[in-house]
Amino acid sequence: MTEVMIDIETFSCKPNAMIATIGAVKFQSSTGKIQEQYYEKIKINDKDIEFFHQSMDTLLWWKKQSTESNTDIFCKDGRIELKDALVKLCDFIPKEAKIWAKGPDFDCVILSTAFEYYGLDVPWFYWNKRDLRTLMDISNSKDADFQHLLVNRHNALQDCIHQVKIVKSCYDKILF
Numbered sequence: 001m002t003e004v005m006i007d008i009e010t011f012s013c014k015p016n017a018m019i020a021t022i023g024a025v026k027f028q029s030s031t032g033k034i035q036e037q038y039y040e041k042i043k044i045n046d047k048d049i050e051f052f053h054q055s056m057d058t059l060l061w062w063k064k065q066s067t068e069s070n071t072d073i074f075c076k077d078g079r080i081e082l083k084d085a086l087v088k089l090c091d092f093i094p095k096e097a098k099i100w101a102k103g104p105d106f107d108c109v110i111l112s113t114a115f116e117y118y119g120l121d122v123p124w125f126y127w128n129k130r131d132l133r134t135l136m137d138i139s140n141s142k143d144a145d146f147q148h149l150l151v152n153r154h155n156a157l158q159d160c161i162h163q164v165k166i167v168k169s170c171y172d173k174i175l176f
Helices: 046-051 056-063 067-074 082-092 107-117 132-138 143-149 156-175
Strands: 003-010 019-028 033-043 079-081 098-101 129-131
Touching (some): 003 156, 019 067, 019 107, 019 156, 033 082, 056 067, 079 082, 143 156
Parallel strands (some): 003 098, 033 079
Antiparallel strands (some): 003 019
16 A cells, blocks of 8 residues: 655644645655655745635744745745645545655645645545654654754655654564
8 A cells, every 4th residue: 555645834833724835755664665756835826815824923933944944935936826736746645545744633634624625635535644743652752863864854845755764763663
């Protein structure tokens, strides 16, 4: 069965948060091997501003992050409409895939809200959602154990790749 790690960067923490970037990778948890990658920067338009939430606290938090993260989040180049990105994400995710997130109550909920807003079907079954934080607890792992593996914090694609490494490490601790 295909497994997909999802990560998003947003301008709020609410279920209808405005999405800035979407990252996803297909991978195999037993090997940590990444098979395919998906990444899009989202264009913010007037219609989206009416529905999707932005928080001043979150915007100020972004301004305190690295130059690289800020460029990725605020640069206007290479962005596509959210609906187009969601359609592409639906095409990327096999319907039977296990969906991983570091807290599916954030990433998956916000994405589900966006899918619903655009009248799109959520491309995963709710029973196939997996939580990286729970796996970390079970394996007695902490975020600090993996910081040396992180390339570019707060980049949705790089966070996905990093989180796949954590899944593999946790599986190794539990299974061996």
